[in-house]
Amino acid sequence: MTHRIAIIAGDGIGTEVMPEGIRALEATAKRFNIDLEFTTFEFGSCDYYLEHGKMLPDDWFEQLKGFDALFYGAVGWPDKVPDHISLWGSLLQFRRRFDQYINLRPCKLMPGIKSPLAGREPGDIDFYVVRENTEGEYSSVGGKMFEGTDREVVIQDTVMTRTGVDRVLKYAFELAQTRPRKKLTSATKSNGISITMPYWDERVVEMAKGYPEIAVDKFHIDILTANFVLHPDWFDVVVGSNLFGDILSDLGPACTGTIGIAPSANINPEGHFPSLFEPVHGSAPDIAGKGIANPIGQIWSGAMMLEHLGYKEAGDAMVTAIEEVLSEGDATVLTRDVGGEGTTASLGKAIADKLGK
Ligand code: NAD
Ligand code: IPM
Ligand code: MN
Numbered sequence: 001m002t003h004r005i006a007i008i009a010g011d012g013i014g015t016e017v018m019p020e021g022i023r024a025l026e027a028t029a030k031r032f033n034i035d036l037e038f039t040t041f042e043f044g045s046c047d048y049y050l051e052h053g054k055m056l057p058d059d060w061f062e063q064l065k066g067f068d069a070l071f072y073g074a075v076g077w078p079d080k081v082p083d084h085i086s087l088w089g090s091l092l093q094f095r096r097r098f099d100q101y102i103n104l105r106p107c108k109l110m111p112g113i114k115s116p117l118a119g120r121e122p123g124d125i126d127f128y129v130v131r132e133n134t135e136g137e138y139s140s141v142g143g144k145m146f147e148g149t150d151r152e153v154v155i156q157d158t159v160m161t162r163t164g165v166d167r168v169l170k171y172a173f174e175l176a177q178t179r180p181r182k183k184l185t186s187a188t189k190s191n192g193i194s195i196t197m198p199y200w201d202e203r204v205v206e207m208a209k210g211y212p213e214i215a216v217d218k219f220h221i222d223i224l225t226a227n228f229v230l231h232p233d234w235f236d237v238v239v240g241s242n243l244f245g246d247i248l249s250d251l252g253p254a255c256t257g258t259i260g261i262a263p264s265a266n267i268n269p270e271g272h273f274p275s276l277f278e279p280v281h282g283s284a285p286d287i288a289g290k291g292i293a294n295p296i297g298q299i300w301s302g303a304m305m306l307e308h309l310g311y312k313e314a315g316d317a318m319v320t321a322i323e324e325v326l327s328e329g330d331a332t333v334l335t336r337d338v339g340g341e342g343t344t345a346s347l348g349k350a351i352a353d354k355l356g357k
Contacts, residue, residue: 012283014073020348055089131245187240260294
């Protein structure tokens with residue numbers, strides 16, 4: 001069976017880490033006899049915008065909906081296109097139109113990497129952030145009034161639907177059930193955000209009734225960020241709204257040494273539409289063009305994609321290859337963010353070589 005994968009590299013280091021993601025996937029596909037067919041698209045990048053005046057062609061939905069998965073790099077180049085235009089014109093459209101309502105972001109301290117948190121070892125940080133991915137604070141409800149006057153007002157409403165909240169909670173509870181610690185933490189701010197966040201808390205309590213074996217706790221987002229740093233070992237599955245999940249999924253990986261290794265899966269669990277796999281990080285204009293970006297976030301996202309397509313063993317083999325290369329600690333191979341002096345290609349090749357064996 002052929003699996004059709006749409007490739008969109010995007011901007012900046014997205015175009016540099018993508019070839020390494022593909023190289024690792026090709027090595028894995030060969031080893032496990034998986035038939036992957038890649039089709040590359042130029043749209044979804046700021047250069048496409050500069051040429052066409054839009055991030056995506058009008059028929060993007062038709063062009064992409066038949067693929068089995070989308071493999072994305074990173075998008076955004078604020079000097080060329082304002083971020084809200086490039087991101088709302090591409091990635092956020094994919095998430096919403098393809099109803100990828102789960103954003104699953106593992107956060108794991110890998111062997112060989114030094115956590116910036118003193119004394120933390122692999123095993124101390126190993127949790128998932130489950131981020132609501134289609135509504136919440138990322139809403140298009142609102143507007144600007146009295147523009148240019150001193151009465152100017154801007155409003156952007158948070159939208160929570162019962163369907164939207166319940167489905168991400170259900171996913172998170174079910175994920176917690178598969179984990180040895182069976183623990184779920186909810187990110188809230190119901191002390192200050194007095195309508196949507198108490199609603200979120202109520203739905204957590206309601207959902208928890210169906211999962212009596214899961215230990216549930218909640219923290220307001222302010223102290224939760226502090227606890228990520230002070231007590232990362234407390235967490236197993238952390239579920240949050242779109243914005244809280246976004247923040248936690250940069251902070252978590254930072255606690256594991258670098259955001260360069262963090263992967264994500266934007267999932268439409270019903271399979272009505274393709275799911276999208278991309279690193280957590282962005283296009284990193286500060287290091288783009290230097291060939292030094294860490295490709296692991298992209299490669300690990302590829303592993304999540306294979307697992308989603310039904311090849312768990314192959315996905316696990318990719319993660320093992322990443323762990324092996326990191327624990328060998330060869331400074332000529334590793335990129336700078338993980339203490340080496342190597343390149344995107346040296347690290348990508350080392351991982352692909354492991355997979356090819
Ligand atoms: P960023 O993630 O691009 O970079 C933040 C910092 O992390 C930078 O110092 C960068 O050099 C470093 N970094 C990121 N990825 C790395 C890697 N693989 N290896 C080594 N270092 C890495 O975040 P930003 O600077 O806030 O955003 C830059 C652009 O990317 C903006 O346009 C933003 O909107 C966009 N962005 C896109 C996505 C996405 O496509 N999913 C995610 C985040 C940001
Ligand atoms: C992410 C990114 C995006 C988000 C931005 C670039 C719109 O930060 O995927 O985490 O906020 O979802
Ligand atoms: Mn983010």
